[in-house]
Every structure is written in structure tokens, then in C-alpha cells.
Amino acid sequence: MLEIQGLSARVGEKPILEGLDLVVPTGEVHAVMGPNGSGKSTLAKVLAGHPSVEVTAGTVRYLGQDLLELDPEERAREGVFLAFQYPIEIPGVSNSTLLREGLNAVRAHRGEKPLDAMDFLKLARAHAAKLGMDPTMLGRSVNEGFSGGEKKRNEVLQMLVLEPRLAVLDETDSGLDIDALKVVASGVNALRSPERAFLVITHYQRLLDHIVPDVVHVLAGGRIVRTGDRSLALELEEKGYGWLDTTAGAAR
Amino acid sequence: MTTASASRLEPHLAAALAEDAPPAGSPAWRVDLAAAARERLLADGLPTRRDEDHLYTDVRPLGPLLARRAGPARRAGPMPADRLHLSPFAPEAVLVNGRLDLAASRMDAWLARHGGAWLGRITSLADAPVGRALSTRGGGWAALNDARFVDGLGVRLPAGHKTAGPLVVVHTTAPDGIDRNAAAFPRLYVEAGEGAEALLVEIHLADEEGPDLVDAATEIELAPGARLVHLRLQLQHGASRHVATTAARLSRDSTYRLVDVTFGGATHRHEIHADLLEAGADLDLSGLYVLRDTDHADTHVTVDHRVAHGTSRQVVKGILDDRARGAFTGRVLVHPDAQQTSGRQAHHALLLSEGARVDTRPQLEIYADDVQCAHGATVGQLDEEALGYLQSRAIGRERARALLVHAFAHEVVQAIGHEALAQDVHRLLAERLEGAHFEDAPGEGPAS
Ligand SMILES: Nc1ncnc2c1ncn2[C@@H]1O[C@H](COP(=O)(O)OP(=O)(O)O)[C@@H](O)[C@H]1O
Ligand SMILES: [Mg+2]
Numbered sequence: 001m002l003e004i005q006g007l008s009a010r011v012g013e014k015p016i017l018e019g020l021d022l023v024v025p026t027g028e029v030h031a032v033m034g035p036n037g038s039g040k041s042t043l044a045k046v047l048a049g050h051p052s053v054e055v056t057a058g059t060v061r062y063l064g065q066d067l068l069e070l071d072p073e074e075r076a077r078e079g080v081f082l083a084f085q086y087p088i089e090i091p092g093v094s095n096s097t098l099l100r101e102g103l104n105a106v107r108a109h110r111g112e113k114p115l116d117a118m119d120f121l122k123l124a125r126a127h128a129a130k131l132g133m134d135p136t137m138l139g140r141s142v143n144e145g146f147s148g149g150e151k152k153r154n155e156v157l158q159m160l161v162l163e164p165r166l167a168v169l170d171e172t173d174s175g176l177d178i179d180a181l182k183v184v185a186s187g188v189n190a191l192r193s194p195e196r197a198f199l200v201i202t203h204y205q206r207l208l209d210h211i212v213p214d215v216v217h218v219l220a221g222g223r224i225v226r227t228g229d230r231s232l233a234l235e236l237e238e239k240g241y242g243w244l245d246t247t248a249g250a251a252r
Numbered sequence: 253m254t255t256a257s258a259s260r261l262e263p264h265l266a267a268a269l270a271e272d273a274p275p276a277g278s279p280a281w282r283v284d285l286a287a288a289a290r291e292r293l294l295a296d297g298l299p300t301r302r303d304e305d306h307l308y309t310d311v312r313p314l315g316p317l318l319a320r321r322a323g324p325a326r327r328a329g330p331m332p333a334d335r336l337h338l339s340p341f342a343p344e345a346v347l348v349n350g351r352l353d354l355a356a357s358r359m360d361a362w363l364a365r366h367g368g369a370w371l372g373r374i375t376s377l378a379d380a381p382v383g384r385a386l387s388t389r390g391g392g393w394a395a396l397n398d399a400r401f402v403d404g405l406g407v408r409l410p411a412g413h414k415t416a417g418p419l420v421v422v423h424t425t426a427p428d429g430i431d432r433n434a435a436a437f438p439r440l441y442v443e444a445g446e447g448a449e450a451l452l453v454e455i456h457l458a459d460e461e462g463p464d465l466v467d468a469a470t471e472i473e474l475a476p477g478a479r480l481v482h483l484r485l486q487l488q489h490g491a492s493r494h495v496a497t498t499a500a501r502l503s504r505d506s507t508y509r510l511v512d513v514t515f516g517g518a519t520h521r522h523e524i525h526a527d528l529l530e531a532g533a534d535l536d537l538s539g540l541y542v543l544r545d546t547d548h549a550d551t552h553v554t555v556d557h558r559v560a561h562g563t564s565r566q567v568v569k570g571i572l573d574d575r576a577r578g579a580f581t582g583r584v585l586v587h588p589d590a591q592q593t594s595g596r597q598a599h600h601a602l603l604l605s606e607g608a609r610v611d612t613r614p615q616l617e618i619y620a621d622d623v624q625c626a627h628g629a630t631v632g633q634l635d636e637e638a639l640g641y642l643q644s645r646a647i648g649r650e651r652a653r654a655l656l657v658h659a660f661a662h663e664v665v666q667a668i669g670h671e672a673l674a675q676d677v678h679r680l681l682a683e684r685l686e687g688a689h690f691e692d693a694p695g696e697g698p699a700s
Contacts, residue, residue: 071649073643093656093658093659098647099645101642102645103646141659
């Protein structure tokens with residue numbers, strides 16, 4: 001589904017990703033772990049087409065297309081979704097407006113009819129209930145005055161409504177207590193299917209107890225330095241990232 | 253006229269004022285009001301840009317238009333409010349070129365539903381203090397209206413009266429058979445008795461073939477405990493010139509909430525004055541101006557806090573595209589006895605193009621020591637982060653921009669406190685963002 005080759009990217013003048021390779025086949029859940037500042041969010045933003053990141057080299061293919069050629073909204077319509085690490089607040093735009101406009105844009109792209117207000121509300125309420133969210137939040141401005149945990153749930157709600165093919169979750173676990181984490185994980189697990197793929201970015205392996213990955217990658221020094229199975233996450237949990245720095249250095 | 257030689261008013265304007273004096277048979281107050289205004293205009297002349305209060309608006313193009321008062325005219329075609337698809341309220345009163353159009357109005361129906369209330373020609377009022385609210389701070393434009401309005405609309409709500417639904421007043425223009433170099437002088441007088449509550453909707457439209465200038469004046473008298481929500485919608489066409497004065501007198505514990513929405517025009521100048529005369533008076537002004545091309549909108553607010561325990565809030569927002577120009581002056585005067593006053597003011601402008609420009613001039617004049625006053629101003633562009641977020645949720649960039657513009661306006665629109673009308677304003681904004689004009693051109697309305 002996703003093939004990244006030799007990806008280099010910078011934020012401002014600062015190179016962050018340097019020749020990153022990563023392949024996520026359809027139907028799989030891949031975790032990306034790595035120390036703070038290693039470029040995990042930068043990778044996520046490249047995939048979403050966030051304007052703050054500039055790609056300087058490499059290719060990203062998504063379902064056979066050149067992903068980097070697409071505008072951010074085209075990527076979303078093609079099924080790419082990023083749950084942001086730091087979701088922003090948008091005063092004056094309600095959650096339901098965001099969700100409905102987004103969903104109907106996706107549906108139009110697929111040649112489907114837009115959902116009317118009633119059907120949409122039913123759908124949004126059902127998903128919100130699944131995530132233990134108060135339905136009144138649909139009428140509130142996007143993330144405005146939300147706690148950190150509420151913002152994260154709201155990202156997952158958007159994911160459930162938009163039903164992406166490739167979902168990138170950027171530290172969706174941070175800021176969540178264990179109960180919220182389980183709710184969010186069950187939301188993600190409900191979407192798991194042979195047609196979808198997930199890239200789960202996390203700093204802690206805790207989340208991976210609930211969203212069990214097929215493959216674990218370690219990002220350090222701007223590239224993937226290790227790829228393994230679940231046990232790699234446990235090893236990182238035990239030893240920290242310190243031992244990897246030397247490995248990364250040696251790989252250069 | 254002997255005064256003419258000393259006058260600062262051009263002779264042809266002085267002559268026009270004399271010609272437009274109230275006809276024989278007018279009530280005494282009408283004659284006196286016009287005479288006083290005339291005298292004042294002869295002495296002071298028209299406002300010019302040299303006046304401190306007129307810094308931002310070039311009024312020279314208005315002079316020639318003032319030489320002739322627009323004559324009576326009938327408008328044909330569907331009701332303007334229908335054309336705008338405003339919520340299911342037909343206007344109670346329609347004024348064309350500053351004259352009540354009885355055929356287009358439905359005042360009798362409204363009166364039947366509102367026993368005890370009065371609605372009619374302003375010149376039928378015998379004992380109302382017409383002109384009082386405007387006299388305190390009203391400038392040259394208010395004086396011109398005082399001198400030249402024809403019949404206007406008067407509204408009197410008795411104590412405790414609560415209107416059912418919005419009271420919609422439409423001012424529009426139509427060709428009077430001579431030419432467009434003329435001015436209309438719409439007038440509105442609203443009096444709310446003790447504890448009365450009402451939602452007033454004042455809509456200004458203009459026909460592109462009608463007179464080029466509108467000089468409107470509205471005055472509001474609020475008795476103790478009265479609550480008035482006043483939505484003022486200026487929807488004249490892009491080449492129109494609109495100068496207006498809105499003045500309100502607030503007595504004890506009364507609330508005046510003005511939502512002032514303006515969709516541009518070649519010249520738009522609105523002077524707003526709120527006089528907080530007694531304790532507990534509360535002014536809430538929410539303004540929105542939406543400009544494009546070379547539109548020009550100048551909002552000039554004066555709030556007088558005369559006694560203790562008054563509150564005023566002003567939030568004025570501008571959305572400016574192309575080479576539009578906006579200006580906001582917010583003058584808050586806290587008089588020496590007005591302790592424990594709360595006066596807040598904010599002006600926020602959203603610039604959608606590089607060529608747009610705004611000026612903000614807060615003027616706090618505080619002569620009491622125990623007060624809370626604050627002002628804030630921002631000028632900014634659309635938030636790229638927010639645009640990016642919406643795009644990442646599949647929303648196209650143009651649509652995302654529109655959503656953020658609506659979000660910016662939302663606080664003001666919400667202040668109407670009436671869901672259907674708020675939606676109407678959002679819809680007008682959406683149409684304007686898509687390039688619509690709102691001129692009142694009869695015959696173009698939907699067949700109904
Ligand atoms: N907006 C920015 N401006 C400058 N530097 C940034 C910005 N965002 C991120 N960085 C830098 O880029 C590097 C990678 O950041 P990020 O991708 O957020 O890492 P991670 O998500 O792995 O913690 C860090 O060194 C960070 O300081
Ligand atoms: Mg990060």
C-alpha cells in the first residue's frame with residue numbers, strides 16, 4: 001500500500017529525514033518507534049502533505065500513485081488519514097461541520113451521493129458513542145477547549161467517520177489514561193481489515209499491547225535503523241533507545 | 253437668507269435644505285427639528301476629511317448627490333426580503349426613497365397581532381422625542397437627515413410589551429424618474445417602554461437605478477428594563493453610498509444589543525452612538541463588515557457612560573478582500589460619575605488579500621477612577637495551520653477558506669440570538685464570498 005524510498009525531508013533549513021525507506025503492505029499494522037525528535041512526526045506530515053515539511057529527495061508511492069504529487073485534500077480523499085500528535089483548535093468551525101464536509105468530499109470523490117444531515121448525524125453520533133464521547137461535542141468548535149485526551153479521541157472520531165485506507169496515528173496514545181487508551185485502541189481495531197493499513201507512531205510500547213502490530217520499525221537519525229516483530233518494541237521498552245544510537249551510527 | 257453669506261454650506265445645498273423644509277401641516281416638532289438642523293448645517297457645513305471624526309472617509313463625492321432629495325417612487329417586483337430569501341418573515345414596513353410604501357407594508361397585520369403597540373408614519377407621532385437621541389452626538393449626516401427626512405417609520409412598544417418574532421423594516425430605493433444624482437433620507441424611530449422586549453431587523457437595500465446616496469438615521473429610546481436586539485443589515489449594491497447614524501438612549505437596566513452587518517459599497521459610513529444614561533444600562537455591539545473590490549466601510553462608535561454601573565461591549569470584525577478599505581473608531585467616554593463602568597472594545601480584521609487595508613482607532617477617555625476598560629485589535633490573514641488541518645480532512649482549499657471566514661464571522665452572527673436570522677446572515681456571507689451582489693433590482697426575484 002505504501003512504499004517509501006530514500007525519503008529526505010527538512011523543516012525550515014533543518015534536515016530531519018535522510019534517506020528513509022519503509023514499506024507497509026495492505027492489511028498490515030506497522031509501528032514506528034523512536035526517540036523524541038527523531039523525525040516521526042515529520043514522516044507523518046510528509047505523508048499527509050503538511051506544508052511545513054519540505055521533501056528534498058525520495059519517492060512515496062501509495063496504492064500505485066505518486067503520493068507527493070497530490071494536494072493534502074486529494075490524499076485525504078484517496079484514503080490517507082493522519083491523526084495529528086498536536087491537533088489544533090479551530091474556533092467557529094464545529095466538529096460536525098468538519099466531519100460532514102470531509103466525509104461528503106470523500107464520498108463525492110468516490111462518486112457517491114452526499115449524506116444528508118440526518119443520516120450524517122446518526123453516523124457521527126454512533127461513532128462518538130463508540131469512543132465514549134458526549135454527542136454534544138459534535139456541535140462544539142473543533143478541539144476548542146478540549147483536554148489533551150479529548151483532542152486525541154476527536155482525531156480517532158474523524159478517522160472512524162472518514163474510513164481511511166491508510167491511517168497514520170501520531171502518538172495518539174500520549175495524553176490518554178489507560179481507559180481512554182483502550183477505547184481508542186478498540187476504535188482503531190474496529191477499522192482493521194485486509195483492505196487497510198496502519199502506521200502507528202508511538203514513543204511507548206504500551207499502546208502496542210492494545211493495537212498489536214505486525215511489524216515494528218525504529219526511526220533514528222532520520223532513517224529506519226531497525227525492523228522487527230513485536231519483540232523489538234519490548235526490547236526498546238527494556239533497554240531504551242540509547243543502544244540504538246551506536247547502531248545507527250555504525251549503519252552510516 | 254441672511255445667514256447664507258456666513259454659511260459654510262455651499263449655496264445650492266443651503267437652497268436645497270430650504271426647499272426640503274417640512275410641508276405645511278407638519279407637526280411642530282418636525283418643523284423645529286428641521287429648522288434647528290438647517291441652522292446647524294449652515295453654520296458648520298458638511299463633514300470633511302479635516303474633521304478628526306472623518307479622518308478615514310473621503311466625503312467629497314457625496315456633496316453633489318446631496319443637492320436633490322430623491323422623489324417618491326414605487327418599486328415593482330417581488331419584495332426585497334423575498335429576493336434575499338430571508339427567513340419566512342415578510343417585512344412589516346417597506347420604505348422607498350425614505351417614504352413609507354403602504355402597499356408593500358403589512359403594518360395592519362402587525363398591529364393586529366400586537367395590541368397596544370404602535371407602528372406608523374413618524375410624522376403622525378404627536379408627543380415623541382423624535383430627534384433627541386440623535387442630537388447628543390449626531391454629526392452632519394444626522395443633521396441632514398433631521399432637516400430632510402420625509403416621513404420615516406415610528407415604532408412604539410408599551411411597557412411590558414414583547415413582540416412576537418422579529419419586526420422587519422426594509423429601506424430601499426427606486427428610480428424617481430429624474431436621475432440618480434439624489435439622496436434618500438430614511439428615518440426610523442423606535443421607542444421601547446419599561447420592560448418591553450423586541451427584535452428589530454432593519455434592512456437597507458438599494459436599486460442600482462435609484463438615488464446614489466442614502467443618508468439614514470435611526471434612533472432608539474429604551475425605558476428602564478427594556479431589551480432591544482437590533483439587527484441592521486446594509487445590503488446595498490457595490491456602487492452605492494450609504495451614510496448612517498444610529499443613536500440609542502439607554503435608561504436604567506435596559507439592554508441594547510446592536511448587530512451591525514454591512515456588505516460593502518463605494519462609501520459606507522456608520523456612526524453609532526450609545527448613551528448609557530442610568531445605572532445598569534448595557535450596550536452590546538457586534539459589528540461585521542464584509543468588503544471587496546474598492547469597497548470602503550467606516551464604523552465610528554461613541555459610547556457615553558454617564559453614570560455608575562454601566563457595561564458596554566463592542567466586537568467589530570472586518571473581512572476584506574481585493575483593495576477594500578475598512579476603518580473602525582471606537583470612542584468610549586467614562587464620565588466622572590461613572591464609577592464601576594465596564595467598557596470593552598475589540599476590532600478584528602481578516603485580510604483576504606494583500607491590497608486590503610484597515611485602520612483602528614481606539615479612544616478611551618476615562619474621567620472616573622474605578623472602571624474596567626480594555627480594547628484590543630488584531631489584523632491577520634487566514635490561519636494556514638487551520639487551512640492545512642481542514643484540507644487533511646478532505647476539504648478542498650477554497651471550501652476550507654470559506655469555512656474559516658464563516659468561523660471568523662460567527663461570533664458576531666451568533667449575537668443576533670435568533671437561529672434563522674443567523675443562518676440568513678451566514679448564507680448572505682456565503683453568497684458574497686462566491687461573488688454575489690445584493691442590489692435590489694426589481695424583477696430579478698424568484699418567480700413565486
Ligand atoms: N516547526 C519546526 N520548526 C523547527 N524545527 C522543527 C519543527 N518541527 C519539528 N522540528 C524539529 O524537527 C525534528 C524532528 O521533529 P519531529 O518529527 O517532531 O520528531 P518526533 O515526532 O520524532 O519527536 C526535531 O529536532 C524538532 O526539533
Ligand atoms: Mg512527534
